[in-house]
Amino acid sequence: MTGLKKNGGTTTGNVAPPLGNADFAPFVTQIKNQPTKNVYSFFSGADAIGFIKTWNSLGLPAAGYKMYGAGFLTEQDVLKEVKDLANGAITSLFWAVELDNAENKSFVSAYQRQYTLLPDVFAVQAYDGMHALDEALKKIGADTSDPDKVSKALEDVSFKSPRGDFMFDKNTHNPVQDIYIREVKTQNGQTVNTISDKVAKVTDPGK
Amino acid sequence: MSPELLFEQALNGLSFGALLFILAAGLSLVFGMMDVVNLAHGAFYMLGAYVALSVVQRTGSFWLALVVAPLALGILGVILEPLLLRRLRGRHLDQVLLTIGVSLVIVDQIGAIWGREVRSLAAPAGLDGSVPLVGGEYPVYRLFVIGFGVLLAAVVSVVHQRTKVGMLIRAGVEDAEMLGALGVNTDRLFAATFAVGAALAGLAGVVAAPVFGLQPGMDGDALIYSLVVVVVGGLGTLGGAIAGSALVGPADTFGKVLFQEFALAVIFAIVALVLLFRPTGLLGRIRVAR
Amino acid sequence: MTAMLEVRGLHAYYGESHVLQGVDLTIEAGHAVSLVGRNGAGKTTTLSAIAGFLRPRRGVIRIGGVDVTGVAAHRVAHAGVALVPQGRRIFSDLSVHENLVVAARSVDGGWTEEKVIGLLPALGRRLAVSGDQLSGGEQQMLAIGRALMRNPRLLLLDEPSEGLAPKLVEEVGVALAHLRAGGLTILLVEQNLALASAVGERMYVMNKGAIVFSGAAAELAAAREIETRYLGI
Secondary structure, X not given: OHHHHHOOOOOOOOOOOOOOOOOOHHHHHHHOOOOOOEEEEOOOHHHHHHHHHXXXXXXXXXXXXXXXXXXXXXXXXXXXXXXXXXOOOEEEEOOOOOOOOHHHHHHHHHHHHHOXXXXXXXXXXXXXXXXXXXXXXXXXXXXXXXXXXXXXXXXOOEEEEOOEEEEEOOOOOOEXXXXXXXXXXXXXXXXXXXXXXXXXXEEOOOO | OOHHHHHHHHHHHHHHHXXXXXXXHHHHHHHHHHOOOOOOHHHHHHHHHHHHHHHHHHHOOHHHHHHHXXXXXXXXXXXXXXXXXXXXXXXHHHHHHXXXXXXXXXXXXXXXXXXXXXXXXOOOOOOOOEEEEOOEEEEHHHXXXXXXXXXXXXXXXXXXXXXXXXXXXXXXXXXXXXXXXXXXXXHHHHHHHXXXXXXXXXXXXXXXXXXXOEOOOHHHHHHHHHHHXXXXXXXXXXXXXXXXXXXXXXXXXXXXXXXXXXXXXXXXXXXXXXXXXXXXXXXXXXXXXX | OOOOEEEEEEEEEEOOEEEEEEEEEEEOOOOEEEEEEOOOOOHHHHHHHHHOOOOOOEEEEEEOOEEOOOOOHHHHHHOOEEEEOOOOOOOOOOEHXXXXXXXXXXXXOOOOHHHHHHHOHXXXXXXXXXXXXXXXXXXXXHHHHHHHOOOOOEEEEEOOOOOOOHHHHHHHXXXXXXXXXXXXXXXXXXXXXXXXXXXXOEEEEEEOOEEEEEEEXXXXXXXXXXXXXXXXX
C-alpha cells in the first residue's frame, strides 16, 4: 500500500480474512461495498482457490471487477484447480511458466517429463535453491568444514535460472531478479500466466 | 452496508450455518448418546470430502458421491466403534484421547492416498452457476446448501420426534444404561450411533467441498466450528445443534466483516457469553453425572 | 425346583472399594423378598450386579437356573429381569406412552399399556405428558409400569418409597401386593421397613456387603437385636 501511494495511487479500504479462513463469501460480498472495482489481494494455495472461486460465483467479473495480486494468487497450483475462472487476473512475480528463455524451456519440459503437471513457482524456488547450493559447493570444492566459506561462496553465486539472471544481494542475501507482470489466460486448453511486462533487476527491500 | 449487501451477507451466513448444522448434528448425536466428544469428527468430515472427490473423478457424479461418501464413513464408524471405543467404555477421557489418535491416522492416510496439495470439487451441473439476486449474482450452490440443511434438519427432527428410532435415540441420550436394562442392546445402539455420526460428518464433507475446497487442515477447522456450535446450542440435543448452527453461522459471517480485526474472537465471545449466562448451552439441559 | 434368583458368594468393587463381600441370596419363583439395611450396606450394588450394570469380581448369579454373571444388562433383561431403579430414571424427554412403549416386548399373555393402566390408574390420565412433567408419585408409577412392560419373571425394585408421601407409599404397596398375588417374583430393596415387611414374605438384612440375617418378616420383627444393630430402629 505504501508503494501504491508513493506512486500516486490511493486505496478505498481493505478486507482482511483471518488466516485459515474457509468461507470467502463474506469477504467477497464486502468488496462490493467499496467504491472501486480494482482489487489487489495477497493469497496463495487454498486461500487463493477459495477466493477466486467465490469471486466468480458472486458475479464480480460480470459486474466489471478486476483482480490484481501478488503472483502466488495465480500460480499453477491454484490455476490447475480454478482454471479459466482466473482469466484476466494481473499479478506480479519473478517467474511464470510461459517465460521465454532457454533455461525455463528446458526446466518446464524436464519437469513435465517427470510429473504430469506444469511446474509452479515453488518448484522453481526449490530448483534454484539447489542450483545455488550446487554452484557454491563447486566453487569451494565441496569442502564444507568452514561455514563462513560456504556462506561467502553462496553470496557470490550467479547463474541463469528459469526466472532469468539470478544473483544475491550482498547486503540482505535476498535475490536480485527481474519481476514480471503477468496476465492469466487460457490457451491451448491450459490456463497459464502470460508475460505482459517486466521490471528488471529488482532488489527486494526486505532485510 | 446497503440493504442489498446485508441480504447477501445474510445468505452467506445462512449457508454457512446450514453446513455447520450438517457437521454438528453428528458430533452432537454421538456426544449425547455415548458421552464421548468425538475429536475425529473433523477427520471424518475431511475423509468424506476426499471420498467424494474420488467418486466424482471416477464417475463424474456428484449425486453419487453424496450417497457413497456418507455410506463409506458409516461403514468406517460401525467398524471403529466396536474395534476401539467399546474397549474403553465408561472411560470417557480415554475415549476422547483415542479419537484424537484416530483423527491423526485418518488425516495422515488421506495425505498418503490423495496427496497434500489443495484440491477442489466442482458443484454439480445445474447448481454450478449463479442466479441474479438483489445486490448482484448469487451462487446457486450456496442456495442449495441452505435448502439441503433446512431439509435435513426437518427430516431429522421428524425422525427424532415421531419414529421408534427417534424414541430410542432420545431415551438413549438421556440414560443409555437404563435403556440397556430395558432390553435394548446398547452395544449395537452405540455402534449404530457412531456410524450415523460419522456418516453425517462425511455428508457435511461432500456438501462443503464445492464451497470450501479440500486441503490439509480442513479437519481442524471443521472440528473447531462444530464444537463451537454444540457448545453454544447445548451438548447432545438436536434442537441445540439447530439453534447453535443458526446462530453461529450468521454471527461468524457478520463478525468477520464488521469486526475484521477480531474476526475469530467474535464466535468465541459468543461461546463465552452463552456459557456465562447459560452454562448448558441455549437448549441444553443439565446432565446428571452417573 | 430351580430358584428364580440365585446369588452365590457375590463380590463386587467400585474402583478400589470392596462393596459386596460374599452376598448369598435365593428367591423361589412366585415369592417376594425384601432386602433391607442401612445406607451403604450394598443393597443397590447388589441390584446393580444382578441387573448387569456392574460386573462382579467373583460369585455367581443365576436367573431361573441360567448363569447371567457379568453379562450385559440387555441380556439380563432378556432373561426375564426388569428393574425399577433407584431415582426412578424414567425418560423425561419421552411421553408416558413412549416410556412404556420403549420397554415393551410383545410376549403372549403379557403386560400391555391397558393392563398397566389398570394396575396404576394414575398413568392413564397422563399418557401424552412428557416424563419431566410428572409428579414424584407418577414418576414412580411410571417406572414400575415401564418395568412391567418387559413382562418380567423377576421384578427388582430399588427404594420405590423414596421421597413419596405416605399415601403414595401405600399405593405402591397395594400395587406390589397385587403383582405378588399374580405370581410375579419380586426382590424389593427398601428403607421403609413397613413397606418392606408388607411386601416381602421373606426378609434379608444386609450389612457391610453381606447378608447378616434372613427369615420371615415376623422373625425379623421378633429379632430386636438385629433390628437395632443393623437397621437402627
